[in-house]
Amino acid sequence: MKKKVLILLLVPIFVLGLSLNVGAEPLPEFEMMTTTEDYDPVRYEAAFMIQENLEELGIMVDVQPTEFSTLIETFYDEQDFEITISGWSGRIDRLDPQHFLGTLHSGQTDLSGNNPGGYENDRVDELFEAQEREFDPETRQEYVFEIQDIAVSEQPKNVLFYRDEVPAYNQETFTGFEPMAGEGIYTEWLPFDAEPLTDDLTLTIGTSQEPDNINPLDSTTVWGWKFMRMYYDKLVRLTPDVEPEPWAAESVENIDDHTIEVVLRDDMYFHDGEPVTVEDVKFSYDYYVEQDFAYFRPFYEPLDYVEIVDDNTLHFVLEEPVGNFIDVTMSQIPILPQHEWEDIEVADDLGPDEIPTVASGPMQFEEFESGEFKSLSRYDDHFAADDVDIEGIDFIIYADAEGVFTGLITEEVDMNAWRLEPGHIDLAEEEEHLQLVEVPDFGYYHMTYNLRVEPFDDVDFRRAIAHAVDKDTIIEVLLDGLGEPGNSVIAPANPAWHNPNVEDFDFDLDLAREKLEEAGYYMEDGRLHFPEE
Amino acid sequence: MNQKGYLLKRILQMIFSYLIILTLLFFLFRIALPDPTAALVVEGLSEEERQLVQARFGLDQPLWRQYITYLVNFFQGELGISFHYRGPVFPILVDRLYNTLALMIPAIIVSYVIGPLLGVLLSWKRGSSTEFTGIVSGLIMRSAPLFWTGMIFVMIFGIWLGIFPTSGMRTMPYEAAHFFDKIFTLDFLWHLILPMLTVAIYYLGLPMLIMRNTMLEVMGEDFIELCRAKGLSERKIMYHHVARNALLPVVTQAAVTVGLAVGGQVVVEVVFSWPGLGREIVQAIQTSDFPLAQGAFMMMSGVVLVMNFAADMIYSYLDPRVGQGGGK
Incomplete structure (x- = not known):
């Protein structure tokens, strides 16, 4: 009998004890995905440095170096992650804030969207949609700045760093290079920049990246486009200060918020001697729409139709007012010769030898041997050919960065197309003939949290651990x-849109601890625990 | 079993092995590698656009249907379209294969001509300091990592002395009408020397040591005693009687080496930026280019099987006991 009473007494004590214990749960160990050391030693090492600091706060992290494509698939397609360290490269069309701000938009939180962390904020969405439609640069800038203010202070992802590109060139053979943010010295303006110092008028570039193909309706790599833009003309070019400058167009003008009037130059010829006409321009845009080239869809999507007004005037009519059509679309869509392309029904079915390479740019296509070599020569009938001092550009394709570096040392090449690896920089500085250039990038590296996982759904928690990253x-x-x-x-390398006054999170572990405590988290046995309910 | 029956049996075995390899290849890549369209997301492709790309490559079909398409295509001699290059796989592979062979065949010839000759010498000089030096250097050549030898060569001959080119297989720009136009030039030989020596040095050790060991075995046999008793010169005994009998395992080894060499030496191809098959395979894996990677492995496994078959045939010809059921 006594026993029964005791048991009856014990039961409520147990229940009470258990319920008191509910809040006292330590944070589980989180998985942090990062690249393999081989793919990018910087992101790999950074993950371990962050892991160490988070452990100081009692947050246990397991670093998972993951092969790059698998990382991308797990991160974007499956959203099966807790913390991921990744990056966005700074492509020239991403200087317009649209793309990067899109990574904060709630419309991109679905599987495979660009906002895999699942960040949602009504005010950000509202501002994002407003800036998209805004024609006035100043008002648009206000919206863009406010989005950055909110996003930085809410920390759905921690932007870790912007990495400088460090290309090098042989200063005894060529000079005059003008670096561009995010582009290095292998810019669209390279043929105009490079000035030969010797009798060798051919600029030789060493590269370990090569185009996937040179079909303007099929290439989906930066390296394909960096090459093709040398020989295709576009209506507009972006200057080194990233201002749109009429190029194949004599003038470009917004005549109302749905219509852009373009007057075409009348002194342009394709490399086969045929004149470039308004028909070719209209054909090019129509062809991109008709072939539905997915990679360019964001560019042509706002377009309703192109209308030929007279022999050198066109009207581009948009479905919705879009603020960046001139800067982004017109500076990216190449002018194709109608007589070469009109009979090609499915452009992405073309085999490597069937792709037309006739264009109208200042350089003309000569040769592309995959894995070995590609080359361009100056097109003397181009309207800007007089400003080009070089006769051609040769590209030697190496297997890896080591090969490119050896090419620079042995003077086989005059410059490299991409950055030097950190390990090569010191060695290159010792070489008298090499000149290094430091160029800021506007792509960024980030640590993104999955906001669907506790405690990353807690703004205070994210803000607190922002202090634990020693950038x-x-x-x-x-x-x-x-x-x-x-x-x-x-990034700051994009001064027109970078908000210089966003909140700073200094590296300060004590402050991080304090903030975690304020938010109710507490330490026990060396582990951080969830707030008690 | 008679010679014909043996031949038939080996051919059937070969076909069966190849079918298994085909199946393994198909599933292996699809299980081990990520979706090839995943990388496009970084380039800013939306989900809808990506599905279009998947549909274009047939990646939206169920796996079993993809497998059937794959087998049917294979028997029609169709290796598919490379996801990365957007062009047919076969011409890309053949082009790279030629480049690889242009590097590997000279290397193998050099190592399998010099290697066995040195092996004879070593066994002849048994116990001397020549033999000791030979064995040690053979082991060193065999164990030095290829990339290391390659990089040392690049540093010494390419950078310090500047007498050999360090990358590629020809000086560009250079228009070649066809493959043979590309390789029958002095410029090509000039580019070939460093990578070829790197591979040859690596391959040299094995035939040399095998030759030496078998020589020593054969030298202990009775018929050599007899040769000596006949008063033949030592040189004649070594090169005519012992070496001929000791060649058997070297021949087998050579056939296997040729088979494997088709895949190229990835490391050498990367160090010297040689546009060969090995470099292509690595890239295909990195970009999850299933058709290209599959095609490359089909080609490699095919050649390995054929070369193994050839080795067996040569063996049974050189030593009729093999394949007659008496060779155990």
């Missing part, structure tokens, strides 16, 4: 000082 050390140690600490998704 300065990452840059000093891993990038040899060649980079800038990150904050916003729009």
Whole structure:
């Protein structure tokens, strides 16, 4: 009998004890996905540095170096992650804030969308849609700045750093290179920049990246387009200060918020001697729409139709008012010769030898031997040919960065197309003939949290751990000082849209602890625990 | 079993092995590698656009249907379209294969001509310091990592002395009308020397050591005693009687090496930026280019099987006991 009473007494004590214990749960160990050391030693090492600091706060992290494509698939397609360290490259058309701000939009949170962390904020959505429609640059800038303010202070992802590109060139053979943010010295303006110092008028570039193909309706890599833009003309070109400048167009003008009037130059010829006409321009845009080239869809999507007004005037009529059609679309869609393309029904079915390479740019296509070589020569009948001092550009394709570097040392090449690896920079500085150029990038590297997982859904938690990332050390140690600490998704290298006044989160573990405590988290046995309910 | 029956049996075995390889290849890549369209997301492709790309490559079909298409295509001699290059796989592979062979065949010839000759010498000089030096250097050549030898060569001959080119297989720009136009030039030989020596040095050790060991075995046999008793010169005994009998395992090894060489030496091809098959395979894996990777492995496994078959045939010809059921 006594026993029964005891048991009856014990039951409520147990229940009470259990319920008291509910809140006292430690944070589980989180998986942090990052690249393999082989793919990018910087992101790999950075993950371990962050892991160490988070452990100081009692947050256990398991770093998972993952092969790049698998990482991308797990991160974007499956959203099967807790923390991921990844990056966005700075492509020239991403200087317009649309793309990077889109990574914060709630419309992109579905599987495979660009906002895999699942960040949603009504005000951000509202501003995002408003800036898209805004024609006035100043008002648009206000919207863009406010989005950055909100996103930085809510920390759905921690922008870690912007990495400088460090290309090099042989200063004894060529000079005059003008670096562009995010592009290095292999820019669209390269043929106009390079000035030969010797009798060798052919600029030789070493590269380890090669085009996937040279079909303007099929290439989906930066390296395909960086090459093709040398020999295709576009209506508009972006200057080194990223201002749109009429190029194949004599003038470009918004005549109302749905219509852009383009007057075409009348002194343009394709490389086969045929004149470039308004029909070719209209054909090019129509052809992109008709062939539905997915990679370019964001560019032509706002377009309703193109109308030929007279022999050298066209009207581009948009479905909705779009603020960046001139900067982005007109500077990216190449002018194709109608007589070469009109009979091709399915452009992406073309085999490597069937792709037309006739264009109208200042350089003309000569040769592309995959894995070995590609080359361009100056097109003397181009309207800007007088400003080009070089006779041609040869590209030697190496197997890896090591090969490119050897090419620079042995003077086989005059410059490299991409950045030097951190390990090569010191060695290159010792070479008298090499000149290094430091160029800021507007792409960014980030640590993104899955906001569907506790406690990453808690703004206070995310803000607190932002203080646990030592960005300065990452840059000093891993990038040899060649980079800038990150904050916003729009980098300082993009001054027109970067908000310089976003909140700063200094590296300060004590402050991080304090903030975690304020939010109700507490330490026990060396582990951080969820707030008690 | 008679010679014909043996031949038939081996051919059937070969076909059966190849079918298994085909199946393994198909599933292996699809299980181990990520979706090839995943990388496009980084380039800013939306989900809808990506589905279009998937449909274009047939990746939206169920796996079993893809497998049937794959087999049917294979028997029609169709290896598919490369996801990365957007062009047919076969011409890309053949082009790279020629480049690889242009590097590997000279390397194998050099190593399998010099290697066995040195092996004879070593066994002849048994116990001397020549033999000791020979064995040690053979082991060193065999164990030095290829990329290391390659990089040392690049550093010494390419950068310090500047006498050999360090990358590629010809000086560009250079228009070649066809493949033979590309390789029958002095410029090609000039480019070939460093990578070829790197591979040859690596391959040299094995035939040399095998030759030496078998020589020593054969030298202990009775008929050699007899040769000596006949008063033949030592040189004649070594090169005519012992070496001929000791060649058997070297021949087998050579056939296997040729088979494997088709895949190229990835490391050498990367160090010297040689546009060969090995480099292409690595890239295909990195970009999840299933058709290209599959095609490359089909080609490689095919050649390995054929070369193994050839080795067996040569063996049974050189040593009739093999394949007659008496060779155990």
